[in-house]
Amino acid sequence: MQFRNFKMVDYVVYGRGSFNQLDEIIAPRRKSDFPMIFFLDHFFEGKPLASRVPLRGKDKIVFVDVTYEPKTTQVDALAAELKAAFGEVSGIIGIGGGSTLDLAKAVALMMKNPGSSADYQGWDLVQQAGVYKVGIPTLSGTGAEVSRTTVLTGPTRKLGMNSDFTPFDQIVLDPELTKDAPANQRFYTGMDCYIHCIESLEGTFLNEFSKSYGEKALELCRKVFVEKNTWDEECDDQLMMASYAGGMSIAYSQVGVAHAVSYGLSYLLGTKHGIGNCIVMNHLAEYYPAGVKEFKHMVAKNNIDIPVGICANLSEAQFDAMINVSLGMKPLWENALGPNWESIMTREKLRALYGKL
Numbered sequence: 052m053q054f055r056n057f058k059m060v061d062y063v064v065y066g067r068g069s070f071n072q073l074d075e076i077i078a079p080r081r082k083s084d085f086p087m088i089f090f091l092d093h094f095f096e097g098k099p100l101a102s103r104v105p106l107r108g109k110d111k112i113v114f115v116d117v118t119y120e121p122k123t124t125q126v127d128a129l130a131a132e133l134k135a136a137f138g139e140v141s142g143i144i145g146i147g148g149g150s151t152l153d154l155a156k157a158v159a160l161m162m163k164n165p166g167s168s169a170d171y172q173g174w175d176l177v178q179q180a181g182v183y184k185v186g187i188p189t190l191s192g193t194g195a196e197v198s199r200t201t202v203l204t205g206p207t208r209k210l211g212m213n214s215d216f217t218p219f220d221q222i223v224l225d226p227e228l229t230k231d232a233p234a235n236q237r238f239y240t241g242m243d244c245y246i247h248c249i250e251s252l253e254g255t256f257l258n259e260f261s262k263s264y265g266e267k268a269l270e271l272c273r274k275v276f277v278e279k280n281t282w283d284e285e286c287d288d289q290l291m292m293a294s295y296a297g298g299m300s301i302a303y304s305q306v307g308v309a310h311a312v313s314y315g316l317s318y319l320l321g322t323k324h325g326i327g328n329c330i331v332m333n334h335l336a337e338y339y340p341a342g343v344k345e346f347k348h349m350v351a352k353n354n355i356d357i358p359v360g361i362c363a364n365l366s367e368a369q370f371d372a373m374i375n376v377s378l379g380m381k382p383l384w385e386n387a388l389g390p391n392w393e394s395i396m397t398r399e400k401l402r403a404l405y406g407k408l
Contacts, residue, residue, distance in 0.1 A: 092147025149193030194298025
């Protein structure tokens with residue numbers, strides 16, 4: 052048996068107020084004449100967090116538009132702009148939700164790898180380490196802070212740059228940064244974590260490494276979304292650690308049906324990842340009966356609306372495009388349904404599932 056030699060994040064700092072140590076943390080990685088570039092979610096433009104970014108010398112804040120999930124064209128354009136402006140950079144620091152963190156990872160890689168980021172959509176295609184990169188989540192749930200992938204929508208598919216060069220060199224986990232997150236957004240990203248755990252814990256790739264992290268993340272998600280009646284600081288603390296543990300769980304196993312189907316939605320319709328997972332999870336009782344029942348309870352308890360009918364007016368060509376993207380996620384389907392998954396999840400069955408969304 053071939054065991055995976057799993058690349059983890061090199062350094063982790065956790066705690067309320069730990070963002071204030073950022074200047075000190077990145078100082079040793081600064082190269083003279085080459086700036087640090089801070090990718091900040093455009094949500095924070097004109098808000099206090101932007102003024103707390105420790106700029107020095109030629110450092111620059113780039114407010115990244117994450118209205119839609121990252122595209123390979125956006126990654127390539129950002130990398131080209133930085134190369135044209137500075138030649139080289141000391142590092143890229145991503146501050147925001149999963150999309151901002153994925154952009155930071157992808158652009159950091161493309162500062163050192165030739166061609167387009169679309170060339171590296173797949174498993175272990177990246178050949179060179181990128182520049183130094185730091186991830187600082189302001190939303191909890193995606194697990195992007197610990198993931199070895201950066202999920203991108205390319206010309207023909209939605210697929211990550213999955214490689215040992217993708218994980219951050221440093222992450223800063225400061226729960227204070229998540230306190231002002233909109234309730235709906237907080238729920239959708241929190242459910243991304245919850246769904247990670249269900250898919251990992253019920254998948255065919257499950258092992259004790261994944262199980263130990265997945266069970267802890269699931270326990271924390273339940274404390275936040277099932278047991279608590281009002282949101283407080285402890286919820287922010289717990290959900291941030293659930294995100295970390297959930298990301299670790301799928302790193303040594305895989306996600307499953309909800310993610311495989313939601314990738315099609317995101318590719319065709321631009322549906323945000325967290326919302327997409329929720330839309331799909333609503334209809335997966337056949338695959339995750341206990342998880343879907345609990346998911347629906349959490350939706351009702353937290354007064355969240357899950358969109359319906361988003362595929363109602365699509366053409367057959369559009370359904371085919373989504374199906375092609377989804378069926379391309381082979382490791383996800385194998386984890387969910389086993390090695391004979393193609394005889395279980397046929398195009399016809401997947402078309403019927405999309406029709407319900």
